[in-house]
Amino acid sequence: MNIRHIYLYILLLMCSACTKSGQLYYVDSEGSKKLGCDVEFIGMPSVDKYAVEYALSLCAKSIVKKGGAIQEEYLLKIDTSIPLPPCGKIWTHELAKQQFISKQISKKEYGYIVANIDLGFSAINECAHNKKINKDT
Numbered sequence: 001m002n003i004r005h006i007y008l009y010i011l012l013l014m015c016s017a018c019t020k021s022g023q024l025y026y027v028d029s030e031g032s033k034k035l036g037c038d039v040e041f042i043g044m045p046s047v048d049k050y051a052v053e054y055a056l057s058l059c060a061k062s063i064v065k066k067g068g069a070i071q072e073e074y075l076l077k078i079d080t081s082i083p084l085p086p087c088g089k090i091w092t093h094e095l096a097k098q099q100f101i102s103k104q105i106s107k108k109e110y111g112y113i114v115a116n117i118d119l120g121f122s123a124i125n126e127c128a129h130n131k132k133i134n135k136d137t
Contacts, residue, residue: 020048024056024075026068036063036070041114047100050111054080055119082112087127091117 021040027033037059041048053075060075070076083105085091091113100110116122 020045020052022052022056024059024063024070024072026060026063026070029067034068036060036068039115041111041118043114047107047111047114050108051115051118052111053078054112054115058119080112082116083109084125085122087125090124091122093117 020042021038023035023039024037025033026036037056039052039055039059041051041055056072057075057078057080060070060072061080063070064076082091085095089095093114096105096110096113096117099105100107105113
């Protein structure tokens with residue numbers, strides 16, 4: 001093995017450590033086991049684990065609403081609400097990162113916001129009186 005192979009191997013190991021993923025299987029009304037969701041987030045592992053949790057929780061709630069059954073019932077109890085972005089703004093990756101760096105949101109909130117953005121749920125904050133967006137409804 002030459003130095004290039006070693007370097008490539010180390011690089012691949014480092015990249016794989018930056019990926020968080022998860023799958024959710026369910027049983028449909030006919031008793032068949034099916035893959036309901038397959039999610040992956042790449043970036044900061046300490047934040048991406050929350051993005052995976054958020055996405056799988058939304059998926060689990062959707063599956064159960066449609067009559068499916070899951071083993072991971074804890075996903076149904078997760079509060080998937082997120083803080084609103086500043087008035088007149090929409091959550092973007094840049095805004096979420098700024099808010100996280102300035103400690104205005106936690107790692108968990110940052111992860112949930114990243115997933116919310118990537119899932120296409122971001123909306124402009126019209127400065128409503130409520131303090132959180134709830135994707136459970």
